[in-house]
Amino acid sequence: MSNTVIKVENLSKQYRLGQIGTGSLAHDVNRWWHKIRGNEDPYLKVGEANDRSSKGNSDYVWSLRDINFEIKQGEAVGIIGRNGAGKSTLLKILSRTTSPTAGKIGIKGRVASLLEVGTGFHPELTGRENIFLNGAILGMTKAEIKKKFDEIVDFAGVERYVDTPVKRYSSGMYVRLAFGVAAHLEPEILIVDEVLAVGDTEFQKKALGKMNQVSKGEGRTVLFVSHNMAAIKTLCTHGIVLKQGVSVFNGSQYDAVNYYQSSDSTNSxxxxxxxxxxxxxxxxxxxxxxxxxxxxxxxxxxxxxxxxxxxxxxxxxxxxxxxxxxxxxxxxxxxxxxxxxxxxxxxxxxxxxxxxxxxxxxxxxxxxxxxxxxxxxxxxxxxxxxxxxxxxxLHETSGSNSSRLPGLTFPEIEIQSDFSNE
Amino acid sequence: MSTLYKELERESGMAETGNEKEHWDMVIQPKTSMLDLQLKEVWRYRDLIMLFVKRDFVAQVKQTILGPVWHVIQPILTTLMFWVLFGRIAGIDTGVPGPMFYMSGIALWNYFSTCLTSTAGTFVTNAPIFGKVYFPRLILPISVVISNLIKLGIQLGLLLVMMAYYGITGKFVFHFNTSLLLVPIVIFILAGLSLGLGIIISSLTTKYRDFTLLLGFAVQLGMYISPIPYPLSKLAEGSQLRLLLDINPITPLAEAFRYALFGQGTFTVGTLLYSLAFMMVILFFGIIMFNKVEKSFMDTV
Structure with missing residues (x-):
């Protein structure tokens, strides 16, 4: 078990619904009063599963509830779930932009999270300045960025515009540059949220290829949230399905996608x-x-x-x-x-x-x-x-083929062959 | 639920005593030690501080014709106004040529107030970045304090030009000595004070926005209970207003600053130490509050 790089134990996250307004000060005082007397937080008792569609009785919901999993080095794990299943909350906690309500996560190595491309890009700054700024925000040192600079510019294909303010960039160029910076980070663990839904097809391929290279070629650990099931299947080696804040499936990426899609769909x-x-x-x-x-x-x-x-x-x-x-x-x-x-x-x-x-x-x-x-x-x-x-x-075993073959259809093909010896 | 909570306590206890079998580079937990100030992390991200400073400065002067000159126009106009209002109409005797006196106070006060107001908005204005990526949040207020130093430098440059004019024309005789060393000390304490107060207010504003509104006029009024538009010596010892100014940690700073430059000011080593101690306490509590809030502010902001 020594190569476990992320270990999540009993992770829970509670949110309060509605406006944080008049009620919150009263709740804060109540919390503090309980704490002073050595009691537990009264609001941790309440809270419901996070079901968007039904109207709940409580103002508190559990966005994540008792999540447990381990990720080993070099694994690419896809996190699947409907909107509101808790995927983004999980990534946010892992990338430390918010803290959990209960539970614990142990992480080995440097984490870089890409919850959005171009975080901290300033429109008035040039491409060059933004590469340095964005790289530093994502955790690189100046020296590291300098080393990677040409590669990033090349990857983004913006060489001519590198000294132009990014507000003059086309949205595609902007995104390519932003992803370029992120893709050239060298963290041990990379957390990616749905950022591939941008850019043209060519760029998407490039981005997916880069991610593939990161996880498979360089042995880094990747956590990937996406609604693109095809991307999950090709990129990931494992899948975790979240439903209403609870982890309902953890296994191979194919099984996870299947599980998600069969549980997600309507009646048979x-x-x-x-x-x-x-x-x-x-x-x-x-x-x-x-x-x-x-x-x-x-x-x-x-x-x-x-x-x-x-x-x-x-x-x-x-x-x-x-x-x-x-x-x-x-x-x-x-x-x-x-x-x-x-x-x-x-x-x-x-x-x-x-x-x-x-x-x-x-x-x-x-x-x-x-x-x-x-x-x-x-x-x-x-x-x-x-x-x-x-x-x-279902697949029916026919002859030696015991597993599903690729393709949308499975037509019977008439084959005629003639043989002539010269 | 109570068992969950107990478990939690046990686990966090374990983490602190280091009884774990496995070693983690980083542990994410609901609560961490209050006194863990994470200053090491801030140091690791020092490149980012300088890049933010550069961003602030570059972004502000881009697409303006006058560029950095804007930083001197405001203090010149304010100085002029003070000179007319306090010097001519109210007739307060400043002891040194009016424009020079007002300019020095305004430069200091501008630094303090801009640092305070922009660090106070740290969480609210940077929520989009903070919500997406982690870096030590303290980086941003620190970078604000540093980038405002550039503006302060420009305004002090203007003050030097004024002083040179008065010195060359013989309207005022300067006696510079080792007390000039007070200038960086004063600026350092002022920076720490505005940073400390700013992050305390920014921690409070994540939940209760009232503090932003309060800050707006507090900064305005604050100038009048600091010896910025008048010298401290104008207030009779023991008067109520004088008492108020004695409590104000900025009073010794402004007076010491003018003493260093013009040789006139009412302060002692004791009052200056009071400012320093005040700054250190505020900064310490500020960082503790800030670190406590930064972990969960995305949920409340």
Whole structure:
């Protein structure tokens, strides 16, 4: 266990909601009064899990609650979670911009945190001056920055503008310069928060490459928060999933992404007991929706797939059509396709049963989400529901291939070969 | 919950006695020792102090025609106003040529008040940076005090020009001696005083903004209970106002400063030591408060 570089024990962070106004002085006095008598802080007792969507009873919430994990040297750990899950709070505590309410973190080595690019950039200063200022803010000494200066300018590609105030920079140049400084830090532990969501594609690739080099090539430890699941999968070696301030999963990056996406998505089927409570609108109500195998009991690459849909239609005498859209985990749309339900302006008010069949060996193994759009005359949207259900296509062992193969689809390919001996 | 708290206490106790199996370079905990002033860290980041000083100065004069000249226009106008108001209309006898007298006081007071007001805003104005990256927070107020030294230097340069004029034209005879050494001492104490007071106020303002408003007129009024627009000798010993000025730690500083330059001033070694002690106490408590607040101020600011 000697190469553990970050050890987090029972880490908790409590926040007070609402305006820090008239109440806080009274609470401060109350706290102080308890402290004097040797009692514990009365406000540590209260506090609820951090669930944004429901209105809580308490003014205090736990943004993080009893988090425990260890990170070893050279690991690249992705931290995943919905907005408000506590990711940023965790990074803030690790980078010491705020302190925990309870618990302890032990860290070995120098930490540099990149919660934002260009922290402390001053618009009036030139690129050169800002490199030095920003580098020093991030913890480099003047000598270190001097050594790296040319590399940074080169990485950012701003050689011509280095003596121009950064307020004259294009936003892309600004970001590249800022990331350039950060990327050339040499900390043992690098903490990165979603900064890659900036810049053009080329720059994003460059930034991801640099991070990859930092973690894999140079053996540094990287903590990375992102909503970009593809980046998490390629960059990280581990994943931690946070949900409402609690760590719910800790394992390999693939499993973490899978866990997050399956727990994050909606139901795997819809079974509405009656029309009134069914999802939909005045035009369409969805009573049942399910993704089922055509053969056998399990949905696999080879079982074929059908969407079984039961819906209530209110509009009479219309040209009704439907479109299915299937998205994979990386939010890539695999297909967006559909067809007519009624062609002759003859839709009836009532319940329709519909099956949409997809051939076997079409979708590769993976988790997908389905969106459906009901339309009229292929022009007007009657009802659309995105990510209404999710389903998983399993991999079926065929021959020697026991693991999932890459690719969106898994088509049967007809191969013809001729052989001639010269 | 009470068990969690007990555990916490045990753990922090362990960390202090060093009973841990593993060695950590850094331990992040809710509470640290009050007296851990983290001055070592400040020293490690000394390059950053100088870069902030440079930033403050460069950013202020960029895109202005007059540049650093602005730093002398304000004291000249204030001196003129004081000269007319206190010298001509009120007729206070300053003992030395009026403009020179007022200029010296204004330069000192400007240094104190700008240092105080800008360090007092440390947490609130720098919240965007502080929220994103860690460096010893004390760096910023220290850099403010240093960068204002440059402005003070410019204003003292102006004062020297005035003194040269009065000296050459023979309107005032200067007798410089070793008491000139008081000048850096006075400035040092003044810097420490404004830093200490400033960080105390900045620690308080993270939660209660009232102090910023209070500071605004406190600084204005403060000048009138310091011997800036008049010499201390003008106040009768034992009068109520004189008592107020005797308590004021800036009084000996202003008087000693003028004594060093013009050979006129009412102070003793004792009163100067009082200022020094006052400064050290304020600075010490200031740093303790500041360090306590800096760990969690992002949640309250």
């Amino acid at each position: 089927f819809i079974h509405a007991p009656d029309i009134a409570s069914a999802p939909g609108n005045d035009n369409i109500k969805i009573l049942r929706l399910e993704a089922a195998p055509q053969e056998g009991s399990e949905l696999t690459i080879f079982s074929g797939l059908e969407f079984q849909l039961v819906f209530f239609n209110a509009g009479v005498g219309k040209n009704l059509d439907i479109t299915f859209e299937v998205q994979n985990q990386d939010n890539v749309i695999v297909f967006h396709s559909g067809g007519h339900i009624s062609k002759q302006y003859d839709s009836k008010k009532g319940i329709y049963h519909l099956t949409c069949k997809l051939p076997k060996r079409f979708l590769n193994a993976g988790t997908y989400s389905l969106s459906i759009i009901f339309g009229e005359n292929q022009r007007f949207v009657l009802y659309s529901a995105s990510d209404i259900i999710s389903f998983e296509v």
